[in-house]
């Protein structure tokens with residue numbers, strides 16, 4: 001098993017976008033080749049009215065709730081409610097129009113990842129997977145809890161459906177505890193620290209709250225792992241996924257492979273084909 005190292009770290013700083021919305025970019029948009037299959041990841045603090053009805057095509061959103069209660073509804077009659085620790089895995093596919101609003105009186109603090117879809121799956125059917133924290137498989141080791149939202153961790157595997165293979169785990173560690181997360185060597189991956197401080201990877205890179213720790217693929221056709229040790233009580237999310245190596249043309253909420261497909265997405269949206 002190849003031991004992964006941290007290749008890059010950075011710190012996320014949030015800015016007030018409006019009186020009811022603060023946002024920090026965990027993965028900045030525009031680095032599509034570097035972050036493949038991830039498009040970007042935003043950390044948001046928001047009240048009702050920030051994410052009113054808007055369309056998506058050609059991608060998935062993965063929304064992890066840190067605090068607050070988030071309600072969502074869409075133009076196909078879908079609706080749901082997410083509590084802290086829950087994750088929504090939404091496949092936009094051919095097209096969806098939805099809104100994401102905190103429950104009345106709530107401020108939601110969340111992470112939203114935009115995940116690319118392979119060319120062959122961009123027009124797939126829309127799909128929601130509401131992943132409730134309490135129902136997710138839990139891997140327990142001394143001083144460590146790993147909640148598996150997608151993929152696998154130490155033989156504990158989620159049933160979440162993936163178009164692109166992605167591992168998503170939430171890890172909590174007591175000070176001094178160590179855990180190793182197994183990953184295919186081909187995956188790009190990153191950790192975002194939500195609470196505390198620890199050391200990460202083969203070079204024992206230090207990381208703390210609001211920091212991102214990025215790990216490059218080690219090589220195809222090999223297994224790898226990233227080792228994490230807590231210095232202070234540590235809580236983090238880890239995402240890793242199989243790069244697609246396909247061209248990306250992204251405009252607003254549409255993520256396709258060509259300019260023509262983007263024009264088609266706008267035309268379809270305007271003519272009501274998302275309904």
Ligand code: FE
Pocket residue numbers: 054056061098100
């Ligand atoms: Fe959305």
